[in-house]
Amino acid sequence: MSTASARPPAGILLARLWRISPMLVVGGLILLVVALACAGAPALTSADPIKTRLGDRLTPPLGLGGTSTHLLGTDNLGRDIWARVLYGGRLSLILAAGSVILAAASGVLLGLMSGFAGGGVDDLIMRAADVQLAFPVLMLAIAIIAVVGTSPLAIVGVLALNGWVIYARTLRASVLSIRQLEYVEAARAQGATAPRIVVRHVLPNAMAPLLVLASAQFGTMVLLESGLSFLGLGVQPPQPSWGNMLAEGRDYLSNAWWLGTVPGAAIALIVLGANLLGDGVRKVLDPWRNV
Amino acid sequence: MARYLRRRLAHSLLTLLGVSVLVFVILRVMPGDPAKMLLPEGAPESAVEELDRQLGLHRPLPVQYLIFVRDVFQGDFGQSFQYKAPALQVVLERVPATVDLTIAAMVLIVAAGGPIGILAAVRPGTRYEYGGMVFAVLGQSLPNFWLGIMLILLFGVALRWLPTSGFEGWRFLILPSVTLAAYPTALVARLTSSSMLDVLGTDYIRTARSKGLANLIVILRHALKNAVIPVLTVVGLQIGALLSGAVVTESVFAWPGVGKLIVDAIFSRDFPVVQTVLTLSAATFVGINFLVDVLYTLIDPRIRYA
Numbered sequence: 044m045s046t047a048s049a050r051p052p053a054g055i056l057l058a059r060l061w062r063i064s065p066m067l068v069v070g071g072l073i074l075l076v077v078a079l080a081c082a083g084a085p086a087l088t089s090a091d092p093i094k095t096r097l098g099d100r101l102t103p104p105l106g107l108g109g110t111s112t113h114l115l116g117t118d119n120l121g122r123d124i125w126a127r128v129l130y131g132g133r134l135s136l137i138l139a140a141g142s143v144i145l146a147a148a149s150g151v152l153l154g155l156m157s158g159f160a161g162g163g164v165d166d167l168i169m170r171a172a173d174v175q176l177a178f179p180v181l182m183l184a185i186a187i188i189a190v191v192g193t194s195p196l197a198i199v200g201v202l203a204l205n206g207w208v209i210y211a212r213t214l215r216a217s218v219l220s221i222r223q224l225e226y227v228e229a230a231r232a233q234g235a236t237a238p239r240i241v242v243r244h245v246l247p248n249a250m251a252p253l254l255v256l257a258s259a260q261f262g263t264m265v266l267l268e269s270g271l272s273f274l275g276l277g278v279q280p281p282q283p284s285w286g287n288m289l290a291e292g293r294d295y296l297s298n299a300w301w302l303g304t305v306p307g308a309a310i311a312l313i314v315l316g317a318n319l320l321g322d323g324v325r326k327v328l329d330p331w332r333n334v
Numbered sequence: 335m336a337r338y339l340r341r342r343l344a345h346s347l348l349t350l351l352g353v354s355v356l357v358f359v360i361l362r363v364m365p366g367d368p369a370k371m372l373l374p375e376g377a378p379e380s381a382v383e384e385l386d387r388q389l390g391l392h393r394p395l396p397v398q399y400l401i402f403v404r405d406v407f408q409g410d411f412g413q414s415f416q417y418k419a420p421a422l423q424v425v426l427e428r429v430p431a432t433v434d435l436t437i438a439a440m441v442l443i444v445a446a447g448g449p450i451g452i453l454a455a456v457r458p459g460t461r462y463e464y465g466g467m468v469f470a471v472l473g474q475s476l477p478n479f480w481l482g483i484m485l486i487l488l489f490g491v492a493l494r495w496l497p498t499s500g501f502e503g504w505r506f507l508i509l510p511s512v513t514l515a516a517y518p519t520a521l522v523a524r525l526t527s528s529s530m531l532d533v534l535g536t537d538y539i540r541t542a543r544s545k546g547l548a549n550l551i552v553i554l555r556h557a558l559k560n561a562v563i564p565v566l567t568v569v570g571l572q573i574g575a576l577l578s579g580a581v582v583t584e585s586v587f588a589w590p591g592v593g594k595l596i597v598d599a600i601f602s603r604d605f606p607v608v609q610t611v612l613t614l615s616a617a618t619f620v621g622i623n624f625l626v627d628v629l630y631t632l633i634d635p636r637i638r639y640a
Contacts, residue, residue, distance in 0.1 A: 177353050178574070178616050186596075275601070296483065314477065
């Protein structure tokens with residue numbers, strides 16, 4: 044392929060993107076830096092995120108009376124907060140990414156079925172979507188978690204259950220509108236099968252909205268997962284996650300405010316990054332809709 | 335219009351039917367044997383069977399479902415394991431606290447989100463627009479449980495201005511309602527602004543301006559009325575999000591509402607209470623969305639004839 048050699052170097056590409064949407068670049072960089080830091084946690088800290096050292100309880104962060112051994116201080120059990128934020132971020136990001144992928148995959152599949160099959164199948168899937176949307180997300184999630192348990196797989200499943208509807212509706216609408224197009228009818232008349240039409244025509248056209256939805260949903264999933272963990276119904280201690288760190292830090296607000304502040308700031312940063320990226324992607328892929 | 339409303343009503347009832355099936359499946363079919371959970375550990379098999387019969391658990395599942403639906407229609411959601419009282423009564427006692435919180439939040443959302451969005455739209459390129467944008471982005475990124483804790487830290491612990499937990503008067507309402515309203519306010523500001531921008535670009539607004547109408551009248555009487563429709567849909571949908579947010583907010587501020595109740599009920603495995611909260615909140619949501627649809631037909635005559 045000649046496109047690979049003709050592609051401009053990364054710097055120019057980045058500059059071009061910056062001109063179209065600075066939000067996309069800033070959001071993408073935030074996500075990238077945080078993801079790399081979490082992935083490279085062992086290189087960035089030698090502290091153990093789980094082992095407790097009661098002698099080092101509640102040391103303040105560097106610059107507020109703390110030392111460089113514990114950059115962000117330690118928690119009520121003497122664990123290094125910097126290490127816990129990094130290792131906790133790994134889990135939070137993986138769970139969020141997993142649930143976005145599962146939600147998108149199942150939503151796309153159901154949306155395609157709904158759009159192509161029509162009739163009873165369509166009705167069934169769309170009514171199921173209505174039922175799903177009738178429940179307050181967090182209430183349904185905690186009710187299911189209470190029954191199926193708090194394993195990472197269960198958390199991903201519950202989050203995906205909450206996220207599939209939006210993809211299904213988008214894909215269904217996309218199938219319905221694209222079936223009317225003349226070139227698709229022509230393809231069908233030539234004997235193209237439904238799977239072929241999906242792969243060749245529906246999916247390429249639906250790709251842009253799917254990307255917008257997925258990048259915006261990533262932040263929501265991080266929020267939901269940390270909300271569950273905050274309530275004690277997500278990632279279980281001693282395994283660190285931003286949500287359960289925040290819940291533990293809540294009891295020390297008056298004498299060790301950094302316990303609750305740091306993990307919350309991490310969540311806010313990643314959600315901000317995801318929201319900016321989502322807005323940016325929308326702007327780049329859909330320049331006519333100036334939202 | 336009557337046909338449209340009839341169809342919407344049928345639609346809502348169908349959704350409620352689905353809601354009842356889902357609640358039944360989650361709470362009756364999945365958690366294993368409720369009789370075993372009710373009885374103390376190591377109870378004899380005969381006692382379990384006896385309770386099974388009392389609870390009707392020996393019947394086939396479809397029959398159990400029909401009994402469940404009949405009971406719900408009679409207002410019988412079962413006995414709360416924890417409070418030893420009818421689950422419906424336990425939940426209804428907590429409803430006023432959540433309603434207070436939700437109404438306070440709704441007032442904030444409309445009173446702050448609307449004007450911020452309108453200002454950002456009618457003054458493009460000024461600090462109003464950038465301020466509105468920053469507000470919208472930040473408001474949608476801060477996790478509400480963290481915002482709540484930070485507000486407690488600032489106004490409760492450091493400044494000692496406001497009470498941080500409990501429910502004894504309007505001053506207790508301030509921090510929780512701000513916490514709950516932050517995200518939806520940002521969303522409404524953003525939607526109002528983009529919807530306003532769409533409307534302001536249309537021909538009839540140009541006509542109104544060319545007639546020499548005052549800018550304020552054009553914006554408030556002509557533009558806002560059309561811009562408000564997409565916002566209204568989202569505000570209707572936000573009721574569900576507010577109830578979700580209430581789960582977290584009430585837990586942070588020890589607010590004695592339905593959200594805190596369902597979290598407590600889950601930890602004590604009080605499934606009748608969980609089931610009641612789920613059913614009632616979904617029914618409220620479906621009902622409110624039906625009302626929003628009715629409201630549409632009143633605001634926008636085009637929908638009546640569609």
